[in-house]
Amino acid sequence: MRISVPHLPHALVGRAPVPPVPRELAIDRIATFLKPGNVAVLTGAGVSVDSGVKAYRGKDGRYMNPDYRPIFYQQLVEDSERGHSFRQRYWLRSYIGFPRVHLTQPNPTHYALAALQHASVITQLITQNVDGLHSRAISRVWDEAQIRQRLLELHGTIFKVQCMYGHVYDRGTFQTWFSEVNPHWHAYLDEVERVGEQPKTNPDGDVVLDASVSYADVVVPPCPGCIKEGRKTSIVKPDFVFFGESLRDEVKARSIRIVEEADRLFLLGTTLATYSAFRCVSQALVYQLRKPVLFLNVGPTRADDLPGVEKLEVPAGDVMRDVVRRVVGTRANYDPILREMLLSGVVKRPADSG
Structure with missing residues (x-):
C-alpha cells in the first residue's frame, strides 16, 4: 500500500496570487458573517504562524521545505x-x-477566537493544530471540562x-x-x-x-x-495523527456533528490538504444543510473552486482583533475578559514563513 503526504491539486499550486481584500472590507464582511452566532470554526497551521510556528506551506501552496x-x-x-x-x-x-x-505562546488571532468563544459567538472550534495554542488562550476563562466540550483537536496533541x-x-x-x-x-x-x-x-x-x-x-x-x-x-x-494514520471514528463523528449543529462555518489558515479537514467543509455544503461557509486564508486551498465557499485573501492576524470589536460592540469596553484578550498575544513570525 502506497501512502503519500497530502498535496493540493496541481492546478492550484503556483496559481497566480489573488489580490488581497482591502482590510476594512474584510473586517466588515467577517463581522457580518459571525455576528448571528452559533458559528463553528476550523483552523489550520496558518493561524499559529504569528506565534513563531512554521507552516507546512507558503503563500503559493508549495511546501516550505521541498525536501x-x-x-x-x-x-x-x-x-x-x-x-x-x-x-x-x-x-x-x-x-x-x-x-x-x-x-510557544498564543498570538492575537488565538485570543481573538477565544474572545468570540467567551462571547458565545463561536460555539465550537475545531483545530488541525497539535500545538495546544487554542486551549492555552481560552484556558484563561474555561476549565478543562469546558475546553474538552467546546474545542476539538482534530489531529490530537x-x-x-x-x-x-x-x-x-x-x-x-x-x-x-x-x-x-x-x-x-x-x-x-x-x-x-x-x-x-x-x-x-x-x-x-x-x-x-x-x-x-x-x-x-x-x-x-x-x-x-x-x-x-x-x-x-x-x-x-x-x-x-501521523501521515498514513486513520482518524479515530469518534473524532470523525464529532467533527461532522459540530458542523451539522452550527449555523455557519468559518475557516482560517488552512489549505484543507488533509481529508479530515476537507470533510468538514464538504459536510457543510451537502444539499440537506447548505451552511454558509467563509474562508480566511492567504494562498491556494483545496476549497477554492467549491461553489458555496466565500474566500477572503487576508491574513487573520491583520483583522481578527477588529472583527471581535465589531461583533461584540461596546461589550469590548466593559467586559474585563474581552478587554484583556484583545490586548493579549505575541507576534513572532518565523524568519522563513514565506
Missing part, C-alpha cells in the same frame, strides 16, 4: 529493527524540537505520548525519561537552548537535523505501564 520527508504511522509503529530505527530518528528530532513548541497498548503519559514526563537514557543528547539540547541556535522546526515539533547525524545510539524509553504488566515495548508515539 520534507515525514515519518509515516506505519513506519513508526512497525515492530521490527527497521521500525526501531524510524523511532530513533523520530524521537531524537522531536525531543530536540519539543521545548520550542512548549514555550503534541503534549501527550501513548504506547501501542494504550498507556498515555504527559509529554514533559517523557522528555525527562528521554534525557535520563540519552545523556549525550540531553547535553546537546542544553547547549542548543543556551546558544539559542534552534534547528528549523516543523509544526509538529519535528526538527531538521544535519544529514551527518547518526541515530544509532538513540535510546527510546520503554513504556513503564507495559513493564508493570510484564512486557517491554518502546513503540510509543505522540498522541496525534
Whole structure:
C-alpha cells in the first residue's frame, strides 16, 4: 500500500496570487458573517504562524521545505529493527524540537477566537493544530471540562505520548525519561537552548537535523505501564495523527456533528490538504444543510473552486482583533475578559514563513 503526504491539486499550486481584500472590507464582511452566532470554526497551521510556528506551506501552496520527508504511522509503529530505527530518528528530532513548541505562546488571532468563544459567538472550534495554542488562550476563562466540550483537536496533541497498548503519559514526563537514557543528547539540547541556535522546526515539533547525524545510539524509553504488566515495548508515539494514520471514528463523528449543529462555518489558515479537514467543509455544503461557509486564508486551498465557499485573501492576524470589536460592540469596553484578550498575544513570525 502506497501512502503519500497530502498535496493540493496541481492546478492550484503556483496559481497566480489573488489580490488581497482591502482590510476594512474584510473586517466588515467577517463581522457580518459571525455576528448571528452559533458559528463553528476550523483552523489550520496558518493561524499559529504569528506565534513563531512554521507552516507546512507558503503563500503559493508549495511546501516550505521541498525536501520534507515525514515519518509515516506505519513506519513508526512497525515492530521490527527497521521500525526501531524510524523511532530513533523520530524521537531524537522531536525531543530536540519539543521545548520550542512548549514555550510557544498564543498570538492575537488565538485570543481573538477565544474572545468570540467567551462571547458565545463561536460555539465550537475545531483545530488541525497539535500545538495546544487554542486551549492555552481560552484556558484563561474555561476549565478543562469546558475546553474538552467546546474545542476539538482534530489531529490530537503534541503534549501527550501513548504506547501501542494504550498507556498515555504527559509529554514533559517523557522528555525527562528521554534525557535520563540519552545523556549525550540531553547535553546537546542544553547547549542548543543556551546558544539559542534552534534547528528549523516543523509544526509538529519535528526538527531538521544535519544529514551527518547518526541515530544509532538513540535510546527510546520503554513504556513503564507495559513493564508493570510484564512486557517491554518502546513503540510509543505522540498522541496525534501521523501521515498514513486513520482518524479515530469518534473524532470523525464529532467533527461532522459540530458542523451539522452550527449555523455557519468559518475557516482560517488552512489549505484543507488533509481529508479530515476537507470533510468538514464538504459536510457543510451537502444539499440537506447548505451552511454558509467563509474562508480566511492567504494562498491556494483545496476549497477554492467549491461553489458555496466565500474566500477572503487576508491574513487573520491583520483583522481578527477588529472583527471581535465589531461583533461584540461596546461589550469590548466593559467586559474585563474581552478587554484583556484583545490586548493579549505575541507576534513572532518565523524568519522563513514565506
